[in-house]
Amino acid sequence: MPSYTAPVKDMQFLLHDVLKVTEAGIEGYADLDEGFTSAVLEEAGKVASGVLAPLNAVGDREGCTLENGVVRTPKGFKEAFEAMKQGGWTALDCDPAYGGQGLPYLMGTAVGEIFVSANMAFNMYQGLTHGAYSAIHTHGTPEQKAMYLPKMVSCDWTGTMNLTEPHCGTDLGLMRTKAEPQADGSYRITGQKIFISAGDHDLSENVIHLVLAKAPGGGEGTKGISLFIVPKFLVNDDGSLGARNAVSVGKIEEKMGIHGNATCVMNYDGATGWLLGDLHKGMRAMFTMMNEARLGVGLQGYAVAEAAYQNALNYAKDRLQGRAVTGAENPDAPADPLIVHPDIRRNLMEQKSFVEGARALTFWGAHLIDRSVRQDDEAAEGLISLMIPVIKGFQTDKGFEMAVQAQQVYGGHGYIEEWGMSQFARDARIAMIYEGANGVQALDLVGRKLAQDGGKHVMAFFEMVKAEVKAHDDDARMAPFAEALKTASKQLQQAAMFFMAQGMKNPNAALAGSYDFMHLMGHVCMGLMWTRMARAAFTALDEGRGDADFLNTKIATGRFYMARQLPACAMHLARIETGADPVMALAAEAF
Amino acid sequence: MPSYTAPVKDMQFLLHDVLKVTEAGIEGYADLDEGFTSAVLEEAGKVASGVLAPLNAVGDREGCTLENGVVRTPKGFKEAFEAMKQGGWTALDCDPAYGGQGLPYLMGTAVGEIFVSANMAFNMYQGLTHGAYSAIHTHGTPEQKAMYLPKMVSCDWTGTMNLTEPHCGTDLGLMRTKAEPQADGSYRITGQKIFISAGDHDLSENVIHLVLAKAPGGGEGTKGISLFIVPKFLVNDDGSLGARNAVSVGKIEEKMGIHGNATCVMNYDGATGWLLGDLHKGMRAMFTMMNEARLGVGLQGYAVAEAAYQNALNYAKDRLQGRAVTGAENPDAPADPLIVHPDIRRNLMEQKSFVEGARALTFWGAHLIDRSVRQDDEAAEGLISLMIPVIKGFQTDKGFEMAVQAQQVYGGHGYIEEWGMSQFARDARIAMIYEGANGVQALDLVGRKLAQDGGKHVMAFFEMVKAEVKAHDDDARMAPFAEALKTASKQLQQAAMFFMAQGMKNPNAALAGSYDFMHLMGHVCMGLMWTRMARAAFTALDEGRGDADFLNTKIATGRFYMARQLPACAMHLARIETGADPVMALAAEAF
CATH class of the missing domain: 1.20.140.10 (Butyryl-CoA Dehydrogenase, subunit A, domain 3)
Structure with a gap:
């Protein structure tokens, strides 16, 4: 059976040698000294290795079951979830006003990696809850926050996100789930949502569903979509649980993996929901x-x-x-x-x-x-x-x-x-x-993000890379990094210029290369990171700090990436520059 | 549920426009006229779409079971196997002397593709039998051939190949299964073999295991290995089935896929076997x-x-x-x-x-x-x-x-x-x-095949590609193919020369690039094939033969490959030319 050990040393190197968190001048970062972060990460590592990792195979083998409307998680999940709650791990980077520990998102991310590595399917119950927590925290009324957030920070109540329907995933404008306003200010939600991760289970007292639905008057497509809070059990004014809401699990999907997480078909049959954020601005709320x-x-x-x-x-x-x-x-x-x-x-x-x-x-x-x-x-x-x-x-x-x-x-x-x-x-x-889906990510990158705010951000990115390349002119040890990064970033710029030159005339030419661009930029980002890590490692070695074996291994690993992986950039550029023709040559019927 | 239609038109194009089988001057090829091959492939397609494809998901879902020593295949497999036998599909390219139809291996390959596409796990029962048939056909005594081959051609008896043991897969020199000679000329086979595809099942009356084992006196490592025939049921002189042999199924493995095929742990507990081929030449027999x-x-x-x-x-x-x-x-x-x-x-x-x-x-x-x-x-x-x-x-x-x-x-x-x-x-x-495993394929290619017979074969390959590039100097339509192929094949040659230059001095430099070389050569082979297919398509168009839509689609598809996929060659070359250093920089303990 596989085992897992948290890579605490590597995380510490990133936090303290590369990102230099205590000097970053970000609220809350000053407290992240080496001793503190080490203690948090080591402790998370113990939970991951001792509690979560041993359940990973169990979750895969047993999966979740639906019997008489009740979803059961694999053996041991309930106890492990309790241990996560008791350890305060669900509250790590949540708002102290609602019982959170207020640590930066960066610390939540580092700890999150450890838990995901140990047991991805298990960690999703908490991860989805955190997403729903963030949505309510950002868009909720003071009453909604007071009602839901403390219980979600502790994971006594968990959360879900309901977007996809059988006939629409990416194209949410086709959505059919509807929300009818009621006299008391609530809405009646009716429709079917699919692929709802952690949709229902036996780990928490209540499940707070966030549901996208169409309320009257918003217009066609995504414009009419609003976001609603639909709890599994209605919540009384005193915070206790009331009646069961009209939401039920249609089935649990049989999937290729993450069997330990219940991926549910959720049926809303006139369920009671409350608007979260502004009417008809549900897509914007999701995007934040x-x-x-x-x-x-x-x-x-x-x-x-x-x-x-x-x-x-x-x-x-x-x-x-x-x-x-x-x-x-x-x-x-x-x-x-x-x-x-x-x-x-x-x-x-x-x-x-x-x-x-x-x-x-x-x-x-x-x-x-x-x-x-x-x-x-x-x-x-x-x-x-x-x-x-x-x-x-x-x-x-x-x-x-x-x-x-x-x-x-x-x-x-x-x-x-x-x-x-x-x-x-x-x-x-x-x-x-x-x-x-990753094709949609590529479309988002090339079709939206590159041109966002007049291309300001991608220009800033290129400037940053350029500065990184120049910063090492006086250090021959850094040449294998700086030179490879320079070549790769020029290839990325050339690809971006190709897209601009095609521009509006031929949008297919840019989109036909979008996937390659995403990977080309990925390699440049990795090259940037390896350059920074190598610099930090050389600095630590020069200053006689840290574990020399670890630092030398880090540098050798980076050299491998620069030498062996960055050559992919030229390939992606060559593909991109063939434009739309090879990709779009055939009529759909010709396939 | 997925469906499947045999790509008969594409296969016909390959057989008759690209390979021009009837003109190839190979024994048996003259009979492969368009009408005949079309009839065979269409008929295979009907069996594939109608019988095998619908069982693909069934096999995946049900898998095989072992109860009281008996292996059962998924529902419907037995009837489908019977249909394959009745249709003569198991005998297609087998020797007519033993009931085969004697068609070329090429036709067996084309039909095999159709069956594999429809149901890979199912087709393995027959595929393994064909492999065992070939071994006995090549290395068996006349008596062995007469005893086993007719029943294996018809798939009344199926076959298996037993190489791997728990502690050795690639490195067969570590093998522990032993063969003790008996007074009657047979051997007692004792040991455990794992990952035995189609190891046991309910589709045939008998299973003929081919087992690698060490017989005394052969020396260390792979030298002492011989190949043995070990039937599940001993065969009487009159061809009827006799006693159960001392071979049993230890368990059926739970795998990621091909659930419809029974992958077995096979225990040989003093089972009776007969030498196949020469003593201590078992590895050579396998290699043929x-x-x-x-x-x-x-x-x-x-x-x-x-x-x-x-x-x-x-x-x-x-x-x-x-x-x-x-x-x-x-x-x-x-x-x-x-x-x-x-x-x-x-x-x-x-x-x-x-x-x-x-x-x-x-x-x-x-x-x-x-x-x-x-x-x-x-x-x-x-x-x-x-x-x-x-x-x-x-x-x-x-x-x-x-x-x-x-x-x-x-x-x-x-x-x-x-x-x-x-x-x-x-x-x-x-x-x-x-x-x-594919890493072993790369090792075989770079460590053995490139230098085989003084490098004669790889030189012949390069000459063939060169001739293909030159053949189209007078046809501007072929330029996108010939030029891309030329560039890619030069990159492949440069990689081969890099390996030669490193040669014996630094074998790790070649082996560190072996995987990239395998892919680089793969792309060159694909480029060669697309160039030949494009040429054949243009010729057919010029001569007014064939389906113009199909031929134009073929050319456009080839252009895509040449433009979008061959740029990978430069990347593989760049990686190869970094040599061993980045790959081997770390001591094993440094990881």
Whole structure:
């Protein structure tokens, strides 16, 4: 069975050597000294390794069941959820006004990675609740906040997000669920929602559904959509639970993975709901939470890959098979360990360099969200909005790819469920699909984000990369990083210019290259992160701080990424520059 | 539920316009006229669509069960297997001396693709039997052939291959299963074998296991290994079934996919076996079947992708979501079909151009095997041996990737088992692992095949590509093909020269780039195939033969591959030329 150990040392390096959190001047960051963050992360790691990871395979095998309208989670989930609540882990970065601990989002992200790596399906119950908490916290009335937030911060009540319907996922304008206003100010919600993660279960006393629906008078398409709070049990004025609402689980979907999470069809049959935020502004309310939600999914991409990598590495060190081509390294045993073989090394280095780069990118993204939210920093807000589709799309594509590569290290055993590597690949697969399929992320990036605010944010991104490249002119050790980053970022700029030149004349030319652009930008972001990490590692070495072995390994891992992975940028550029013609040559009937 | 239609038109184009089988001068090929091959393929298509495809999801859902030592296949498999036998499909390319129809291996390959696309797990029962048939046909005594082959041709008896043990897969020198010679000329076989596909089941009267084991006196490592025939039921001299042999199923593995096939742990407890081929030459006997076995797995890679593609295409045409960026194409409906979106097109074109290219490469490979076996053509034998790791490794990697992309077209529905797209991805995954994991294919290619016979075969390959590039100097329509192929093949040569320059000095430098080389060569092979297909399509158009729509679509699909996929070659070359350093920089303990 797979095991998991939280990568606390790597996280500490990011927080203190790369992001230098205590000097960042962001509200709440001054408290994040090394001792404090280390204590939090170590403690989270204990829960992850001891409580959550052992339940990962159980959740996969048992799945959730629906009997007589009641959803049951796998054995042990209820006790583990209780332990998470008791440990205060559900309240980490929530508002102290409602019982939260008020830590920065960055700390919630670091701890979140640890829990996702240990048990992605389990962590979704809490993750969805956090999303619903954020929506109510941002858009709720004072009464709504007082009624729902304390119970959601503690996870006594959990939350869900209801967007998709059988005939519409991405195109929410086709939505049919309707909301009819009632005399008492409430709405009657009627319709069917599908793919509702954590839709119902036995972990909490109540489930607070946030439901998108069409209320009269808003007009066609997405304009008429509003957001509603629809609790499973109505809440009395004194906060106690009242009658069961007219919402029920139609079925639990059989999925490829994340079996431990109940993905439900939810039927609203005239359920009582209350408007959250402004009437007919439901899409906007959803969008304000989108950065955090999508960063959270991008995190799942590499967090599952981290867990898969740890196990692949252990297997590569333990499993004896064949001999090193340069001579036996384990002469007293019948064979050498897998890790002596160059192609196994290539595979492991690809995993390691991706996971560490993605962690850096995600932590940096979380720090930008803190800067945006806590400091009202518009530049940070613009930058993270630009990067979100990259973090979500690139990291989940690569995270799945790396989980598949980790599985490959096990040979035939990787295909046998008992060994647990298949689950990592199957679980990671969903992150490419939900919260906006990755093709939609690419469309968002190229069709919206590049041009947003007159292209201000992408220009700022290019300036930042340029500054990073120039910062190392006087350090020959940094040349492999700065030069590769420079080449890659020029390729990215050239791709962006190609899109601009095609512009409005030929929008298909840009969109035909959108997926490649997302990956090209992903590699540039990773190159930027590796350059920063290498600089931080050299600095620490120069100053005699930290663990020299760790720092030298960090630099070597970064060199691998720059040398072996950034060459993908030229390929993506070449593809992009073929424009729309090869992609759109055929009429639909010709396929 | 997914559906499947055999791509008979594309197969006919390959057989008659590209390979021109009736003019090939290979024994048995003259009979393969258009009418005959069309009739065979259409008939196979009917069985595939009507009988096998509907059982694909059943097999996935039910899997195989082991109760009281008896293995049961999913409901309907027995009847379908009977239909395959009655239709003569198991005997297609077998020796007429033992009841086969004697068709070329190429025809067996084409029909095999159809059956694999429809139901990969089901087809493995017959596929493994064919492999065991080939081994006995090549290495058996006249008595062994007479005893086993007629029943295996008809699939009254099925076959298996037993190589892997719990502690050794790739490194068979570690094998522990032993064979003790008996006074009557038989051997007592004792040991445990794992991952035995079709290891036991209820589809046939007997199962003929081919088992690798160590007989005394052969020396260390793989040298001492011999191959044995170990029937489930001993066979009496009159051909009737005798006593149960001491071989039993330890368990059926729970796998990620191909649930319809029983992957067994087989326990040999002093089972009676007979030597097949020469004593202590078991590895060599296995290797003679390796080309066919690995081509068959390379076929699975694209055959499953073909089935996944067909369904993704249908979904993209049916599912209404969003509007074309260039204006509504379906103005009377609430939305346009998915296929109007450029990124969906990109995705579909990647699938289509891969599958058709891989089909061409596989058919060409099968034709080379026929040329090698039926004409004793050593150049063909050398060429196919060189290409086999590419066909197996590249096609199964890409086949899985494309099945995942097909799943992605379905959005959230792709993750739900009910829709069947997850199964394609899960089933396709195994082809990257078994019959030599793809890292081992890359090692075989770079470590053995490139240098084989003094590099003669790879030089012949380069000459062939060069001739193909030159053949189109006078046809401007072919320029996009010839130029891209020329660039890519130069990159492949440069990579091969890099390996040679590193040579014996630094074997890790070549092996660190082996995986990239396998993919680089895969793209060059695909480019070669697309160039040949384009030429054949232009010729047919010029001569007014064939379906002009089909031929123009073929050319456009090829242009897509050359423009959008061949740029990967430069990336692989750049990675290769970084050598061993980035890959091997870390000590094993530093990970």
